[in-house]
Amino acid sequence: MAIIGIGAVEVGRYPERRESDLALQVIRDALRDAQLSSKQVEGLFTTPDLQGNIGLQTNLLCEYLRISPKSMAEICCGAIAGGLTLKYAADEIQAGRIKTALCYGAVREASIGWFKNLSQGKGWAMIEPTALQPYAAYGIIWAYALSARRYMHETGATEEDFALAAVRNRKNAAGNPLAAFKKPIAVEDVLRSRYLSSPIKLLDAAASLDGAAAVVVASEDVARDLSPHPVYIQGWGLCHDNSCVIPTDDCSKSISHFTATREAARRAFQAAGVKPDDVDVAEIYAPFSSHELIIPEDIGWFENGEMVKAIRNGETDIGGKIPINTDGGLTSRGHPWAATPLYETISLVRQLRGAAGAIQVKDAKVGLMHCEGGMMNNGLVMIFGRG
Amino acid sequence: MTSKPNFLMPTNVESPSVSPFWEGLKTGRFLAPRCRDCGEIFFPPRSHCPECLGDVFTWEALSGKGYLYSWTELFFAQPEFDLPFLLGLVDLAEGIGRIAARISGATPEELSIGMPLEIRISNSGDGLALYYVEPFRIL
Missing domain, CATH: 2.40.50 (OB fold (Dihydrolipoamide Acetyltransferase, E2P))
Structure with missing residues (x-):
């Protein structure tokens, strides 16, 4: 399977635009990039339509696009959703059921504010509030903060080390036309920003913003016919660690390193037949700067605690040992959560086409996309290769 | 504790299957369920044993x-x-x-x-x- 088309709007705020308008724009751009007619689309996979509740977004897109897919689904599972649209498209193509698929994801968080209604959702209603009892505040910043603090305790990482990752992301975002935050920041700016949930501060955190993105996936024969620069999906791995958000049912479960990320990465490397050191560029799903240190250790580029030194030495910068989040990452590209994995994928496709401009990693051949759901409980890692 | 209640509870606190836990708190005890089918003691309390999915428990004070x-x-x-x-x-x-x-x-x-x-x-x-x-x- 190969990715042959990409389209996205700049991450930001679009209160004046209907989602159908944004959807048709990014899907048109992705189809044109793929040189594929909408009539040739055989599969349609989307992130959830959380305002609609009845899951008819995909059906509506079929009418607006005048397409009749053989395979379609609206896919959720938390913020991993955008990554799963790619996985299920690739699965269907690999099984021979379809030859082309359109993956679409969007979030209208800044404009509509889905998180405000979080406590009324089904997932929340299913939680027996006996362990994460009464003190769960907005979102899950506190859960990531507990994870960050534990990582500091185990490795000696400091808040300044986390700030270095936020600064790296901001520097990279300046070269990404889709990024929301491009104004340069220094370590002192991060350290002086207000605490949200210690040790996490405002500039360590990803802003939940609007975004819409589309990716066209095709079988290898279609990709070869149509695309001057296909990016192959070489393998993927998925793992759920049987926890929901912070693990409370077992004292041996770590919150400074995550089984789901480790297993997903191991399975992805095995499926793709590559090693961590073969990866030239990576986009990882770190909603907070602390997890810019944790995730690379779980994926396997560094041993536990080694990212502290690596971030200080710029080993994850463009030109370093393993360039990570060259497009600004979640903290500076902005975080339309369900669509974020598609934004990561688009950045990697640009890198592997050699079309990433100012943030281009020289001669990038292998890219890695990591995304997650829950608090790193669900991990998906995909390996992409230049055509 | 402080003046505000400082909690925000999901909707199903009165969930009958774990009510012994909440009743225990009222009497000053912190209880965990032990599954009568497989003997597993587990926390947090839930409607079914995460090991064998049994739903009959004895409640033990921690x-x-x-x-x-x-x-x-x-x-x-x-x-x-x-x-x-x-x-x-x-x-x-x-x-x-x-x-x-x-x-x-x-x-x-x-x-x-x-x-x-x-x-x-x-x-x-x-x-x-x-x-x-x-x-x-x-x-």
Whole structure:
């Protein structure tokens, strides 16, 4: 399977635009990039339509696009959703059921504010509030903060080390036309920003913003016919660690390193037949700067605690040992959560086409996309290769 | 505890299958279910045993002690909360699970990972008993 088309709007705020308008724009751009007619689309996979509740977004897109897919689904599972649209498209193509698929994801968080209604959702209603009892505040910043603090305790990482990752992301975002935050920041700016949930501060955190993105996936024969620069999906791995958000049912479960990320990465490397050191560029799903240190250790580029030194030495910068989040990452590209994995994928496709401009990693051949759901409980890692 | 209730509860507190846990808190006991089918004692309490999916339990009192696994000071929450407040992730002394609980009676400077804590029970004022933790001090 190969990715042959990409389209996205700049991450930001679009209160004046209907989602159908944004959807048709990014899907048109992705189809044109793929040189594929909408009539040739055989599969349609989307992130959830959380305002609609009845899951008819995909059906509506079929009418607006005048397409009749053989395979379609609206896919959720938390913020991993955008990554799963790619996985299920690739699965269907690999099984021979379809030859082309359109993956679409969007979030209208800044404009509509889905998180405000979080406590009324089904997932929340299913939680027996006996362990994460009464003190769960907005979102899950506190859960990531507990994870960050534990990582500091185990490795000696400091808040300044986390700030270095936020600064790296901001520097990279300046070269990404889709990024929301491009104004340069220094370590002192991060350290002086207000605490949200210690040790996490405002500039360590990803802003939940609007975004819409589309990716066209095709079988290898279609990709070869149509695309001057296909990016192959070489393998993927998925793992759920049987926890929901912070693990409370077992004292041996770590919150400074995550089984789901480790297993997903191991399975992805095995499926793709590559090693961590073969990866030239990576986009990882770190909603907070602390997890810019944790995730690379779980994926396997560094041993536990080694990212502290690596971030200080710029080993994850463009030109370093393993360039990570060259497009600004979640903290500076902005975080339309369900669509974020598609934004990561688009950045990697640009890198592997050699079309990433100012943030281009020289001669990038292998890219890695990591995304997650829950608090790193669900991990998906995909390996992409230049055509 | 502080003047505001400092909790925001999901909708199913009265879930009948775990009501012995909440009833236990009202009488000052911190209970965990033991599955009558497979003998597993587990935490947090749920409607079915996570090991064998049995749904008949005996309820055993835990020591009410634990160890601080990690903590955060929250400066950002719904209007129902007094800010800032300390939240701890606490390993139960029995090693069967963890709770995320408000930490009372300590400043951030007084916290250290691994320190012993004691589970305390407070009344929220609307008939609901809640737990929080305090540093364990030998009298």
